[in-house]
Amino acid sequence: MQPLLVVIDERFTQHLDHVPHLENARRVKAMTSVLDNPSLDGKLSEVVPRLASLEELALVHTADHIERIAQTAGKSLTSLDLDTQTSEMSYDVARLCVGSVFSLLDEIMSGKARRGFACIRPPGHHAEPDRAMGFCLFNNVALGARYLKEHYSVERVMIVDMDVHHGNGTQIAFYDMDEALFISLHQFPFYPGTGNFGEVGRGKGEGFTINVPLGKGHGDRDFAGIIHFLLNPLARSYHPDIILVSCGFDLYMYDRLGGMNVTPEGYALMTFFLLDIAEKVCDGRIAFIMEGGYSLKGIRECGLRVIKELCDVPTLSRKKIDKIIGNSARRLPAIEKVIEIQKEYWKILR
Ligand SMILES: [Zn+2]
Numbered sequence: 206m207q208p209l210l211v212v213i214d215e216r217f218t219q220h221l222d223h224v225p226h227l228e229n230a231r232r233v234k235a236m237t238s239v240l241d242n243p244s245l246d247g248k249l250s251e252v253v254p255r256l257a258s259l260e261e262l263a264l265v266h267t268a269d270h271i272e273r274i275a276q277t278a279g280k281s282l283t284s285l286d287l288d289t290q291t292s293e294m295s296y297d298v299a300r301l302c303v304g305s306v307f308s309l310l311d312e313i314m315s316g317k318a319r320r321g322f323a324c325i326r327p328p329g330h331h332a333e334p335d336r337a338m339g340f341c342l343f344n345n346v347a348l349g350a351r352y353l354k355e356h357y358s359v360e361r362v363m364i365v366d367m368d369v370h371h372g373n374g375t376q377i378a379f380y381d382m383d384e385a386l387f388i389s390l391h392q393f394p395f396y397p398g399t400g401n402f403g404e405v406g407r408g409k410g411e412g413f414t415i416n417v418p419l420g421k422g423h424g425d426r427d428f429a430g431i432i433h434f435l436l437n438p439l440a441r442s443y444h445p446d447i448i449l450v451s452c453g454f455d456l457y458m459y460d461r462l463g464g465m466n467v468t469p470e471g472y473a474l475m476t477f478f479l480l481d482i483a484e485k486v487c488d489g490r491i492a493f494i495m496e497g498g499y500s501l502k503g504i505r506e507c508g509l510r511v512i513k514e515l516c517d518v519p520t521l522s523r524k525k526i527d528k529i530i531g532n533s534a535r536r537l538p539a540i541e542k543v544i545e546i547q548k549e550y551w552k553i554l555r
Pocket residue numbers: 368369370453455496497498
């Protein structure tokens with residue numbers, strides 16, 4: 206059994222360390238406590254993160270944006286927008302987040318292990334090529350996908366964004382190109398306002414952006430069902446070399462920002478079905494990258510279930526899994542709407 210590669214670093218607590226904020230250091234400390242769980246003894250392999258270079262940040266971001274964030278270094282408080290602040294160390298911490306993803310992907314591509322989880326903050330999926338927003342400075346997952354292309358000539362990356370908010374930054378980074386298949390499940394209408402069905406990509410990128418906007422209140426069966434009934438055929442058709450997961454814990458039923466109804470068991474189910482897809486289409490290569498999640502209890506409980514699934518510590522009964530497979534989630538209106546729109550690009554959905 207291969208270990209699960211994990212990145213965690215004390216330095217992730219240094220971003221906004223003295224600024225009261227929903228996206229605070231306690232979130233990454235909650236993940237530290239998850240990784241210390243005795244059930245995971247001997248199953249984890251820690252990856253040492255590095256700082257991403259300026260050239261590497263430019264794989265996604267404009268020089269102006271990088272410079273704007275660099276200018277915040279050493280300053281006790283800078284506001285980039287209403288939600289997004291930085292403190293003295295934020296620039297370095299944000300570069301360390303990106304470097305963490307790179308280090309994790311290096312180890313996966315070297316064959317050391319096939320699965321990884323990066324416990325990082327600040328999150329990244331709202332960061333656009335030319336601006337910070339929604340607590341995000343640099344787009345960790347989009348940079349990871351570009352890095353794979355640059356360094357390993359990976360041709361097809363599938364990005365699954367399972368945060369309650371739409372991953373607008375990741376969408377924009379790949380909107381008019383076919384080098385990644387971006388799929389986002391999120392609450393809609395909701396922050397940041399993007400992510401409706403009709404946003405499918407542009408030009409060469411048409412059909413490579415797939416949005417599954419959902420009204421509030423969706424729960425375990427819906428999310429697991431979407432992964433099983435919709436992402437599964439798309440992955441088999443696209444045939445990615447690796448899957449990157451933007452993993453937010455704000456689908457959790459008691460999250461302070463989100464309005465979804467997902468339990469820790471739902472996170473285990475989503476992970477189970479994502480692993481099932483990865484095993485079938487890309488030799489099991491999959492990297493989870495932490496995004497949002499604003500209930501510490503939610504991070505601890507959902508995080509533990511995700512990590513346990515990634516470590517093959519069984520937590521789900523066959524009955525639970527069969528219930529999803531035999532379930533009517535495939536008839537969820539959102540799935541039907543996505544199929545209606547995307548079947549033009551994906552024969553497998555017809
Ligand atoms: Zn979020």
